[in-house]
Amino acid sequence: MQVVVPFAVENPKTRLEPVLDPDERSTVARAMLADVVTAVADAGHEPTVLATEPLDLAVDAAPVAIDDRPLTPAVNARLDVADGPVAIVMADLALATPAALARLFSTDGDVVIAPGRGGGTNALVVRHSEFRVDYHGASYLDHRAIAREIGAAVETIDSFRLATDIDEPADLVEVLVHADGRAADALRELGFELDASDGRVDVARVPAARD
Amino acid sequence: MQVVVPFAVENPKTRLEPVLDPDERSTVARAMLADVVTAVADAGHEPTVLATEPLDLAVDAAPVAIDDRPLTPAVNARLDVADGPVAIVMADLALATPAALARLFSTDGDVVIAPGRGGGTNALVVRHSEFRVDYHGASYLDHRAIAREIGAAVETIDSFRLATDIDEPADLVEVLVHADGRAADALRELGFELDASDGRVDVARVPAARD
Numbered sequence: 027m028q029v030v031v032p033f034a035v036e037n038p039k040t041r042l043e044p045v046l047d048p049d050e051r052s053t054v055a056r057a058m059l060a061d062v063v064t065a066v067a068d069a070g071h072e073p074t075v076l077a078t079e080p081l082d083l084a085v086d087a088a089p090v091a092i093d094d095r096p097l098t099p100a101v102n103a104r105l106d107v108a109d110g111p112v113a114i115v116m117a118d119l120a121l122a123t124p125a126a127l128a129r130l131f132s133t134d135g136d137v138v139i140a141p142g143r144g145g146g147t148n149a150l151v152v153r154h155s156e157f158r159v160d161y162h163g164a165s166y167l168d169h170r171a172i173a174r175e176i177g178a179a180v181e182t183i184d185s186f187r188l189a190t191d192i193d194e195p196a197d198l199v200e201v202l203v204h205a206d207g208r209a210a211d212a213l214r215e216l217g218f219e220l221d222a223s224d225g226r227v228d229v230a231r232v233p234a235a236r237d
Numbered sequence: 238m239q240v241v242v243p244f245a246v247e248n249p250k251t252r253l254e255p256v257l258d259p260d261e262r263s264t265v266a267r268a269m270l271a272d273v274v275t276a277v278a279d280a281g282h283e284p285t286v287l288a289t290e291p292l293d294l295a296v297d298a299a300p301v302a303i304d305d306r307p308l309t310p311a312v313n314a315r316l317d318v319a320d321g322p323v324a325i326v327m328a329d330l331a332l333a334t335p336a337a338l339a340r341l342f343s344t345d346g347d348v349v350i351a352p353g354r355g356g357g358t359n360a361l362v363v364r365h366s367e368f369r370v371d372y373h374g375a376s377y378l379d380h381r382a383i384a385r386e387i388g389a390a391v392e393t394i395d396s397f398r399l400a401t402d403i404d405e406p407a408d409l410v411e412v413l414v415h416a417d418g419r420a421a422d423a424l425r426e427l428g429f430e431l432d433a434s435d436g437r438v439d440v441a442r443v444p445a446a447r448d
Contacts, residue, residue: 144437145414163437163438164438184336184398203356222374225373
């Protein structure tokens, strides 16, 4: 199956600004992208990175397609020309494993959705030629409504790993607890570690590592 | 399988204080408990509510056991006297479905963990007589370590529904998007609705409903 992994090259992950400077955000975003692309390939499918500008991706065998439009029109342009099933997997699913993705890809349905937290759509398989995406707002509900309008059968995938997109500082806890790929390595190299000192778990950054 | 659902009767869900007064928090917490107990029963197992004080639960056929100690010693006291597998399922898993719970209960392993966000343990099956819980801090990692020490094999369940405990105002979005039980009804009766007006999804409360 063709698997599209959209990636905004410039100024990614702005909501991590409280804990990471722009270069560090770019490093972590690319590490997550590489983890996702690798997991897709390890699940036996063909990832294509859909980037907003040229990108030197340090992962073998993932072609990069360029489309500088926002997420929704860029993805829909791929659906317009698809001649088979297409999956769209967000680039910040740092917890994605081949097993979790295989569950997504192998589930029957005209449209198969892995919901993200906050009403989002983190991963999607489209097997209906009329289905188009709309990532604005509560996209999980919108995608269900779009499917209903065109008579497409929807299935959902109940996966914590696919529901966990890494957007905010608190999300970094999930990477350090549940992931062991490039993103987890990058965070540890930047000095992040788990901090459970007050009974709840947070990330702390070892100050020396920032200098 | 015996399924224990711990529940703190007094002053539950304090982190929902910004959006719910004490009576409302109690209403929502009990609705979530009733949803969880019903889902356990619908999955074909026998829930017992482990409450800190007597509780009139508006759900048929769920016995209530009283233990006024904190969560960890109260659960471990149940494990001390267990003569077979015991599952522990948190009472605030408002998105839990019989299917998600069946996946947990039917997975082989001395210890089967459904991780929660933030390094937590939202649901657990214990089939090893020496395993004891420790819910303080990063309990997911602690439970893995405890299992390792006693030579117990650990499996994990990758479930968004079981990973989503309802603690903070932002979590109410998940209930309104993905649940259709008593907790979702209670929130709607209290005036909560989804608000995607600024492109991200939040909950809004219709002011009149509060009066």
